[in-house]
Amino acid sequence: MVxxxxxxxSVKSENGLIxxxxxxxxxxxxxxxxxxxxxxxxxxxxxxxxxxxxxxxxPIIYAGMAVGVYFYIENDKQYDRFRDAYKSRLAGFTDDExxxxxxxxxxxxxxxxxxxxxxxxxxxxxxxxxGVFYLLNIIDANVDAHLQQFNVSEELxxxxxxxxxxxxxxxxxGLSLKYNIK
Numbered sequence: 001m002v003x004x005x006x007x008x009x010s011v012k013s014e015n016g017l018i019x020x021x022x023x024x025x026x027x028x029x030x031x032x033x034x035x036x037x038x039x040x041x042x043x044x045x046x047x048x049x050x051x052x053x054x055x056x057x058x059p060i061i062y063a064g065m066a067v068g069v070y071f072y073i074e075n076d077k078q079y080d081r082f083r084d085a086y087k088s089r090l091a092g093f094t095d096d097e098x099x100x101x102x103x104x105x106x107x108x109x110x111x112x113x114x115x116x117x118x119x120x121x122x123x124x125x126x127x128x129x130x131g132v133f134y135l136l137n138i139i140d141a142n143v144d145a146h147l148q149q150f151n152v153s154e155e156l157x158x159x160x161x162x163x164x165x166x167x168x169x170x171x172x173x174g175l176s177l178k179y180n181i182k
Contacts, residue, residue, distance in 0.1 A: 030149070037145035041138045048141025052148060061137045068130030072123055079119035086112040 041048030045065065046058035085096035089109050098107035107115075161174040
C-alpha cells in the first residue's frame with residue numbers, strides 16, 4: 001500500500017483502486033438540546049433563542065409581548081373610565097366626563113354599557129395575543145434547536161423546474177432533487 005500526498009488529500013492505491021480520504025466532522029448530537037431551549041424560553045422568554053444563538057429573534061418576541069401588554073393596559077383604563085361613568089349615572093349624577101354641558105348626555109347610558117363590553121373584549125384579546133407570543137417563543141426555541149442538529153449538506157439542492165413543451169406550447173412544472181457526489 002502506497003500513500004501519496006497531494007493538496008492536503010491523501011490518496012491510497014490498493015490493487016488499482018484509488019480512494020480519496022476526506023475527514024467529515026460531525027458535531028455531537030445532544031438529544032436534550034430542544035428540551036433545554038424550550039425550558040429556558042418558558043422560564044424567561046428569549047432565553048431559549050439565546051441558547052440557540054439566534055439573538056435577532058429576542059427583540060421580536062419582546063416587542064410582540066409588549067404590544068399585547070400595552071393594549072391590555074390601555075383597554076383596562078378605557079374600561080375603568082366607562083364603568084365609572086356608568087356607575088355615576090346609575091347613582092343619579094350627571095357630572096361624568098361623557099355628559100354634555102346641557103341637559104342631554106353626549107354618550108348615552110346604553111353606549112357606555114356597549115363601550116364597557118368592547119373594552120373588556122379587547123382586554124381579553126390582548127391577553128390572548130401576549131399568550132400566543134409566549135407560546136410561539138417556546139415552540140420556536142424547541143424547533144430551532146431540533147433544526148440545528150439536522151444535517152444539511154451543501155451537495156443537496158431542491159429546485160423547481162418550469163419548462164415549455166415545444167409541441168403544444170403548454171407549461172410543464174416539475175421539482176428536481178439534485179445530490180452531487182464528489
